[in-house]
Amino acid sequence: MTTSVDKVPEGPGPSGTASPHHPIRAVPVRHYGRWVSAVVVVGVLAALGAAFAGGKITWSTTREFLFNADIMAGAGNTLFISVASMVLGLVLGVTAAVMRMSGNPVMSGVAWLYIWIFRGTPVIVQLLIWWNLALVFPTMFGQDTNKVITPLVAALLGLGINEGAYMAEIVRAGIQSVDEGQTEASHALGMSKGQTMRRIVLPQAMRVIVPPTGNEFINMLKTSSLAFVVTYPEVMLKVQDVYTNNLAVMELLFVACFWYLVLTTVFSIGQFYLERRYARGSSRNLPPTPLQKIKANMFSLRTPGGAL
Incomplete structure (x- = not known):
């Protein structure tokens, strides 16, 4: 002070x-x-x-479509494709991270190539490649490729495989943060490499993995808006369908912003409490919850030292 x-x-x-x-x-x-x-x-x-209140924006139109059934269905599809893509990304990320750290040069090289390609190219390009895969493979599994690669499948593969490349580096960083003595001790107890990874390394690595994974999921909720290029009916495509007809572009874009903010806010709160849970073993004083922060600062503008 x-x-x-x-x-x-x-x-x-x-x-x-x-x-x-x-x-x-x-x-x-x-x-x-x-x-x-x-x-x-x-x-x-x-x-x-x-400026926004007095601009040429018809806010009544925004309110009218805020809880429109089609747009809410699009928000539900956004949530579904984000969760499904994140699950696929986690599975691929853990697999690629373990392969990348393998002593087998083939496994390590394949994992490095996967990460290099899918982190180095734009998501929208990958989505379009999956959507137009029939140009390369006219048939898959004995069927027309266009029937196999539906908008849902194209969005899932494009978003999920791309996310797996980022998750691989996050998981690898988490695994490497665990002291090697933990691995040596588990081997001394007779555990195999697989048991050591599942029971010793990964549980401790979660403290490092969880925060960036939560951020990746929040980013996935927003990146899913790119799925409109493969005609997947997420919230952005639904909004476009509406403003193409009534020409209320800005009004409907604000509707889309509202739903993305709702989804990201809900999961940001969930991420906070998940991080707080995994911090229990490493921090003596857990960070205050949002409600505790509001309660502490509601009637005070004082600095931490007490000065105004």
């Missing part, structure tokens, strides 16, 4: 003589710049709000 010091005039000491020591009274220094910057920020936000 930054303070100023006020000296109290000398007075006679207990024995009637002047005391050589001066009592000090700490006075908090007022940080007026903080208040000025806060006013400026609030003013800018108010100006932006007024």
Whole structure:
């Protein structure tokens, strides 16, 4: 806490003589710049709000389609494809991470090639390749490829396989964060490599894996909007169908923003509590929950040191 010091005039000491020591009274220094910057920020936000409120946007149209049945169905499809793609990405990521760390050069090389290709090319390109796979393979499993690669399958493969490449590096970093002594001790107890990985390494690596995995899932919810290029009926495609007919482009885009914010907010809260759970074994003081933060700061603008 930054303070100023006020000296109290000398007075006679207990024995009637002047005391050589001066009592000090700490006075908090007022940080007026903080208040000025806060006013400026609030003013800018108010100006932006007024600009949107007074713009050529028919907010009644936004409210009308906010809970439209088709758009809500699209939001449900967005959630489904995001979860399904993330599960596929996790499976592929764990597999590729273990292969990448393998002593077998073929396994390690294949995993490296997979990560290099799918991390190095745009998701939208990968989606279009899966969607047009019939141009390369006219038939698959004895059937017309166009019947096998449906919009759902194309979206799942495009998003899930791409996510697996990112998850592979996240899982590998988590595994390498576990001390090698843990592995040596488990081998000394007679555990196989597979048992060591499942029972010793991965449970401890979860503390490192969970936070970036949560961020990847939040990103997946937004990246799923690219599935409209393969005509998968997620929320963005539903919104496009509506504004193509009524030409209320901005109004419907705000509807899409609303649903993406709802989904990401819900899962961000879930991610926080999941991270908090895995932090119990490594942190003496768990981070405060959002409700605890709100309660602590609702009526106070004081800094952690106590200064205004």
